[in-house]
Amino acid sequence: QVQLVESGGRFVQAGDSLRLSCLLSAPPFKIYNMGWFRQETGKEREFVAAISRLGISTNYADSVKGRFTISRDKGQNTLYLQMNSLKPEDTAMYYCAAGTNYDSMSTSQNIDYWGQATQVTVPS
Numbered sequence: 076q077v078q079l080v081e082s083g084g085r086f087v088q089a090g091d092s093l094r095l096s097c098l099l100s101a102p103p104f105k106i107y108n109m110g111w112f113r114q115e116t117g118k119e120r121e122f123v124a125a126i127s128r129l130g131i132s133t134n135y136a137d138s139v140k141g142r143f144t145i146s147r148d149k150g151q152n153t154l155y156l157q158m159n160s161l162k163p164e165d166t167a168m169y170y171c172a173a174g175t176n177y178d179s180m181s182t183s184q185n186i187d188y189w190g191q192a193t194q195v196t197v198p199s
Contacts, residue, residue: 077101077188079171084193091161091197097154097171097190107187108177109147109154113167114192120170124156125180134181138164163199168192 083095101107110125124145125134133145144157154171171190172180179185 077105077107077173079173079188079190081169081171081190081193084169084195086196086198087161089162089197089199092157092159093161093195095156095158095169095171095193095195097156099152099154099171099173101152101173106151107173107175108180110172110174110180110186111145111154111156112170112172112183112186113165113195114170115167120183122181122183123169125172125177126154127177132177136181158195161195161197163197165195166197168194 078100080098087093106128108127111123112120113123114120122136126145126147130147142160146155170192172186173188174180174186
């Protein structure tokens with residue numbers, strides 16, 4: 076069984092930095108592509124960033140390029156999202172995601188597993 080547990084979300088000021096973490100529990104030898112999505116109240120869940128199984132490839136939404144960095148540890152079971160220069164429009168619930176097809180990780184319908192989300196709030 077696959078389980079994703081996010082942590083690190085909190086209230087921060089505009090311009091601050093924050094790092095989200097996601098711990099992946101999966102069957103032995105099963106490595107997933109992983110990513111982050113976010114969802115504001117009343118809006119669709121949107122893609123933020125993705126990283127391939129071995130951490131070689133990354134992909135970012137245009138809205139976060141140059142500010143956010145996705146990474147995973149060498150053991151491949153912890154995912155991170157370093158968020159710098161945070162803006163009020165980054166306020167959302169942030170979801171960790173795992174999938175088997177890296178090329179479709181930016182589409183929420185193609186995600187196999189979701190975490191329970193962590194809240195990031197950046198007031199205007």
